[in-house]
Amino acid sequence: MKAKKGVIIVLIIALASCLISMVGTSLMQGNWGKTEVSTYTGTLSDLAGMISKNTEANGKVVDITFTQDANYNFSFMVLKPNNATAENPAPAIICCHGGSNSREMQMSGYIELARRGFVVITIDASGHGRSDYAIGALTHDSYGMEAAAEYAMSLDYVDNSKIGVTGHSMGNSACVNTILALNTEGSNNHIAAWLEGSGTNAAFSMTSDSAKDLIWGISCGKYDEFDTVYTSAYTFMTSDIAKTFIKIDYPDFSEDAVIQGDWYTAKGDIGQIDKGTAIDATQAITIYNPSITHPMFHFSTTGSAITIDFFYNAFGVPNGANYMASTNQVWWIMVCFELLGLLGFFALLFPVATLLLQTPLFAKLKRTDRVLTELPSIKSWKEWMPLTVTLLALVAFAFFTYYKSYPYGSSYAFDNTIYAAGGVPNGIAYWTLICGLFAIAMICINYGLRKLLHIKDHAPQGNPFAPAALDSVSHFFRILLYVFTTVAIMYIPVYIAYYVFNADFRICSFVVALPQYKELPLFLVKYLPLWAVFYVPNAILNANTRFKEIPEWVTTVICSVANSLALIVFLFIQYGMLYSKGHLWQPNAGMAGIVAFAIIPCLAFAAFSARFIYKKTGSAWAAGLMNALIMCLVACTLAQCATDVIFPF
Numbered sequence: 001m002k003a004k005k006g007v008i009i010v011l012i013i014a015l016a017s018c019l020i021s022m023v024g025t026s027l028m029q030g031n032w033g034k035t036e037v038s039t040y041t042g043t044l045s046d047l048a049g050m051i052s053k054n055t056e057a058n059g060k061v062v063d064i065t066f067t068q069d070a071n072y073n074f075s076f077m078v079l080k081p082n083n084a085t086a087e088n089p090a091p092a093i094i095c096c097h098g099g100s101n102s103r104e105m106q107m108s109g110y111i112e113l114a115r116r117g118f119v120v121i122t123i124d125a126s127g128h129g130r131s132d133y134a135i136g137a138l139t140h141d142s143y144g145m146e147a148a149a150e151y152a153m154s155l156d157y158v159d160n161s162k163i164g165v166t167g168h169s170m171g172n173s174a175c176v177n178t179i180l181a182l183n184t185e186g187s188n189n190h191i192a193a194w195l196e197g198s199g200t201n202a203a204f205s206m207t208s209d210s211a212k213d214l215i216w217g218i219s220c221g222k223y224d225e226f227d228t229v230y231t232s233a234y235t236f237m238t239s240d241i242a243k244t245f246i247k248i249d250y251p252d253f254s255e256d257a258v259i260q261g262d263w264y265t266a267k268g269d270i271g272q273i274d275k276g277t278a279i280d281a282t283q284a285i286t287i288y289n290p291s292i293t294h295p296m297f298h299f300s301t302t303g304s305a306i307t308i309d310f311f312y313n314a315f316g317v318p319n320g321a322n323y324m325a326s327t328n329q330v331w332w333i334m335v336c337f338e339l340l341g342l343l344g345f346f347a348l349l350f351p352v353a354t355l356l357l358q359t360p361l362f363a364k365l366k367r368t369d370r371v372l373t374e375l376p377s378i379k380s381w382k383e384w385m386p387l388t389v390t391l392l393a394l395v396a397f398a399f400f401t402y403y404k405s406y407p408y409g410s411s412y413a414f415d416n417t418i419y420a421a422g423g424v425p426n427g428i429a430y431w432t433l434i435c436g437l438f439a440i441a442m443i444c445i446n447y448g449l450r451k452l453l454h455i456k457d458h459a460p461q462g463n464p465f466a467p468a469a470l471d472s473v474s475h476f477f478r479i480l481l482y483v484f485t486t487v488a489i490m491y492i493p494v495y496i497a498y499y500v501f502n503a504d505f506r507i508c509s510f511v512v513a514l515p516q517y518k519e520l521p522l523f524l525v526k527y528l529p530l531w532a533v534f535y536v537p538n539a540i541l542n543a544n545t546r547f548k549e550i551p552e553w554v555t556t557v558i559c560s561v562a563n564s565l566a567l568i569v570f571l572f573i574q575y576g577m578l579y580s581k582g583h584l585w586q587p588n589a590g591m592a593g594i595v596a597f598a599i600i601p602c603l604a605f606a607a608f609s610a611r612f613i614y615k616k617t618g619s620a621w622a623a624g625l626m627n628a629l630i631m632c633l634v635a636c637t638l639a640q641c642a643t644d645v646i647f648p649f
Contacts, residue, residue: 011351014344018493018505021341025503028334029079029107031115036080039502040151041130044138045070047147054154058086061188062153062160065181066146067138074144075130076123076151077103077502079114083320084157090318091162092119092152093311094178096145096171098199098298100424101638102129102513104504108304108331109166109197113311115330117321119158121148125174127422128638130516140181143174149182150189162315164193166307168298169226172202180210192282193314195307198224198297200231203245211248213282215314218245219306221292223578225590234582236289249285258287263313275309276323278316286310293578295594299508301329341497341505345512348490349609349626353482356489357616362482364475365617378547382453387545390446391562394541397438398431398566403574405431406592419526422639424595429530429635436534443540467543467620468536476621483625487633510598515637523636531632536624538563539610543620552611560607567596567603602631 030037040047048068055062084090093113097105103122110120125143126136139146145165153160165175175194182189193215196203200220220227220236227233231241238257246253250264258264261272265284273279290302297303305326317323356362376383409430410423419426447464454461463469470476494514497503504513515523542559546552574593577585584590606627613623 007351007354010347011355014347014351015493017340017344017347018497021337021339021344021505022493022497022501022503024337025334025341025497026501028111028330028337029502031081031111034082035114036082037077037502038080039075039077041073041075043070043072044068044074044135044147047074047151051151051154054151054156058154058156060154060156060160062150063188064150065187065189066140066150069134069138072132072134072138073130074124074126074132074135074147075103076121076144076148079110079120079122080157081114081117081119081318081321083117083318084119085320086156088319089157089159090117090119090321091164091311091315092121092155092158093164093166094145094148094152095120095122096125096143096165096167096174097122097128098167098169098171100128100422101509101511102504104506104511104513105509106168106171106298107334108298108300108329109307111331111334112304112308112326112329116308116312116324117318118311118315119152119155121152123148123174125171129513140177141173142177142181143171145174145178146181149178149191153189159319161190161192163191164195164311164314165191166195166197166311167202168197169199169294172196172199176202176205176210179214180205183210183212183214193311195219195310195314197303197307198227198294200227200241206245206248208248211283211285215279215282215284217286217288217306217310218242219288219290219297219303221294221297222289222582223292224294225578225584225593226294228578228583229587229590233289237287242287245287246285249283260289261286273313275326276312276317279313286313293575294590295508295597299335301327301332304329304331335507338503338505339507341493341503342507342510342512345490345493345505346605346609348493349486349630350612352489353486353613353626354616356482356486362478362485365478365482365619365622367616367618376547378549382450383547386446386449386453389449390442390541391558393442393445394435394439395562395566395569398435399569401434402431402566402570402596403586403589403592405434406595407588410591420522420636420639423591425527425636425639427592428595428599429527432534433530436530436532436537439534439537439541443537443544446544464544465540467540467614467618470619470621479617479619479622479625482617482622483629486626487629490630491633508597509594510601510634511638512634513637515633519636523632527636528628528632531628531635532625535606535610535628535631536620538606539614539620539624539627542607542610542623543614552615556607556611559611560604563603563607564600567600571596571600598634602634606631 045068048064095106103124106122110122114120124131127133135144152158167175179191195217197219220233224233232239236242242258246264263270263284263286265281308326406427410427413430414426443464450461498514545555574585610623
């Protein structure tokens, strides 16, 4: 009874954490009742109908330039502050996130802009979140931003002369393609301002024609993992690339360096504009070179301040709103709420897995005798030496293969018509697969080494794969049902968070979000086996790393460190070089470094969850598959998915 009471307490705490996270996130997005939050998920045909209805009712003229398709869904969230009314229309900013993410990624920007009186639309880019992959091609490769911009123009509380766009990384391609589609001769639609946040490649598409009557800014982080490779970000302000961008608006520019934060027009350098004051020009450019990395543009007070100050300079203080200094930021509070939900989600595994084993259906999976077999002694060098060799080999292999296999996997390993079109799940999957195969080899090598060391004393060596022994085929399928049931229950709060509170659980790019049901076959049939190849052998190693003299929590910590140490060392070297020398240790592994920040906590957690499930069930299959399913969904849910092609192999 005491143990059961403890499980219930953990369950309540985990659920309470998720609920507080949902409510807090919702309140932050709505600026505590001062901003109306609504969402749209529907076809482009339906959206076009809404635009036509709005323009007719509001007396506006908005051209519908996207394809009015009735088959695919496009999704976005609208934040309307109280000051934005038909009598006092406000500027509107459309935001687009980076690759393998969703609209919530831009929270630091859209929360701060909305609380300052700007109308904000943050989109799920095509193939991400709730937007179908086909939406991109149907909106002139703008990932859907073109359609969202025209919807904003149709609203009576939006000032059509003050439409801005901003993006992060991939989202900048959405911005520039929207500008190229709308800012054309004779068009009734016009993008007046664009802030390119992190990742300057999109700016190379700009010409003097596309920059006409456009106020635009470039933020090139000094330590940007990609721009340090592509645009010499560390010395960007003195580079020919930065000067070329300035010359688009100011052809006579001839200085040795671009001055950070200064505005340049056809008349020249007009200096910096007072914060909160609109520039007295319809065409101008400014460049920022902050000391931040690529993800920090949407996850730092520095990046948020640049966004706030830029749109204040582009449009001024919105009608009915008061100026608010860019140093006054609250988005980090929402991060705290979402992190609480993230912790609550993973904590749910322990009580849910335990309580399910009390049911008649899964009671037969409870701890078996094989868990109770006599443990070896760590005092013998014949035990700790093979263990040390095994762990060091696993860490070394994971380290040296990560920065090589991740770029390969994300670019080449999987055909985009077969697996997800995004590189993140493919890169992780490829590295996971080869590490899993190596782990199987090391289990065998460890066993052989121990046999060799004990050849004279004839000490029996147990089967290293015993933790994965199955009683029958039905035993395996019961394990599968147990695993899927546990994870399905864990995702109930995620479901509620999305559909009731417009929220998910995240910190930066480490996200637990609700997968689209039509993508589940892609994840489960094609990706889950790749994760299982890693996490099942990992659970076997975990189960075998137990000794008489060492408490369970200590050996579990050892496994947790061993799981994550390779990537910790990689990040230390990669970013140590970046900050000290201005360039990456492995230039081709920029995205691998960013993704590693999310993989490390997953690997560290996997050691604890695997040990817990194994001790409950005596099965490395249950322990490994539980981790595999959770981590697969976490890695793949926000990937860019080509959902038209799922089953063909």
